[in-house]
Amino acid sequence: METIVKLKVLADAAKYDASCASSGSKRSNTRGGLGNSDGTGICHSYTPDGRCVSLLKILFTNHCVYDCRYCINRVSNDVKRARFSVDEVVDLTIGFYKRNYIEGLFLSSGVIRDPDYTMDQLTEVARKLREDHRFNGYIHLKAVVGASEEALMRAGKHADRLSANIELPSQEDLDKLAPEKTIDGAEGAMTSIKGGLDASAGRQTDAAKASSLTRGRAALGRRDRFAPAGQSTQMIVGATATPDADILATANRLYGRHGLKRVYYTAYSPIEKGHYDLPTKAPPLVREHRLYQSDWLLRFYGFGIDELRQGVVGADGNLDLEVDPKTAWALANRHFFPVDLNRAPRESMLRVPGLGVRTVNRLIGIRRHRSIRLEDLKKLRVAMKRCSPFVVAADGWGGTRGLDADGLRAQLVGTRKDVPQLSLFA
Structure with missing residues (x-):
């Protein structure tokens, strides 16, 4: 399959992953290097669905061993499959950058063989960009849930941001739609990434110092700047009946435990040949917007999760779609x-x-x-x-x-x- 055909397939397959913001990292150019990463980012390229983004946003492959019912790339779905080689992704990134189309790379993937093998393939792309081409632009890698701590540590040495997707807000939801995945698995990846971030910032805990990976983490030091833009995650909204109050409670727990930079909320979009367990109609996009507004109240406005539960969400546990959550709280108080x-x-x-x-x-x-x-x-x-x-x-x-x-x-x-x-x- 020609590279341009693969690009069309794998760029379209990547559009459902929203956690690809390019903010939070600043990497200056070096003599003989290529590009730089600024915290403000740019908006030079467009995804197939019309979104203006600053990154080349693609999947390494849409082959996947998992059968998550909400995912168009699940193993049981009959869709056109493609897979890049490491060098193809590197060449595409450098080529698009030199043409001023992009400022960086967002690289995700379906899981092939096993999580460690998939994570190593993504990491090799970032390593070649950094070391062989001296690329200083922004790189965001998907942290493959289930990959070993060693594999995640290697990825964080080259990526600006890592994101381990929790997918759904509760284990009950995962049992229904993605029985091969667990909340503990996603949070385990987040814990490993936070360990690398803490070590890079010189904030090792006593438990981390006792870890067998302490030397590897400490070797990252400040010079290598492990994932300087931190980590993020994504939750799908509306694929199950879980109310907004529970979604926000999960997000609040993740912020507290793992120091996430951001939780992304993605309104479920019915997919072609979707599973019978899934809703046939997408939730209103304003629901996604209200969740983001509530998220900001938790992170930047000093609201507690109990305040949102008692003064903002309704009796059904969902946010008011007519008014923003701060106004809803003001009217209730x-x-x-x-x-x-x-x-x-x-x-x-x-x-x-x-x-x-x-x-x-x-x-x-x-x-x-x-x-x-x-x-x-x-x-x-x-x-x-x-x-x-x-x-x-x-x-x-x-x-x-x-x-x-x-x-x-x-x-x-x-x-x-x-x-x-x-x-x-x-």
Whole structure:
């Protein structure tokens, strides 16, 4: 099979993996080297489904020994198969980079032979790029769940980011749709990666020091910068009946245990020749969006998982699709408001709908010199419709109605005409 045909097959097969952001790593060019990786990334190439990305995003192969029912590349599915050689991926990456199409590589794969063999193939691509071609661009490798710790350590020496996908939020879900996989297996890979990250940063625990791999990890040191952009994972949303509250609880646990940079939520997309156990209709994409918003509340706004469970999700355990989760929390906790922008601590200001982290930091900087007025919010381009009912400034309260008004939710949500949802991969 010609390389260009393989590229069409394996680039299309990679579109379902969303965990390919290029942020979080900075790698400068060296004399005689090729390229560099900047934390801001670029947007020069397009995937077959129209997404603008900065990476060559492909699978090494779509052959796979597993039979995950939600995956188009499962072993029992009748799809066109292809497999790159290591040199083909290297040549494609260098060729696309020199043509200014990409800034880096996102390389995933189906599992062939066994996890260690597959991980070693991906690592060899990264090694050749780094050592043979002195490529300094961004490289994101999929961490194959089930691969040995030694194999993951080798991968992290050359990759900027590793991602071990947990796939589904609970073992019950995996037992139903991917019985060959386990939550413990995915978290085991994350634990190994975190060990490499800690060793590279000089944060070895007593347990790590006692590990048989301590010398190998310590040898990474700061010079080799083990996976400097950290690790991430991905969960599929809507393939099972698991509610948003449980999905967020799983994400919160992963952030706490493994120090993940990010959890990606991917709305399930019905696939051709899908299994009868799977839903025939995709969940609304706004559900995926609400999960990302809630994720940010956990990571950047100081919310606890119990607060989201009690004040944001509904009786069915799912997020409100009409309002963003911070507004939902504010409506459920009206006793907390209004927040005085000139006296309230930063933590309280971050709970106001419409105020982001950057805006709050700017407001704190302003009030060191003078009182904050409602006009300041407008100058900072704050969404006044969402923010004003919940704040007090030097010139008074911003709300036009009381916080206990029955119509406050309708005032914030407004009236929206039904708009047909576009298919992500149409």
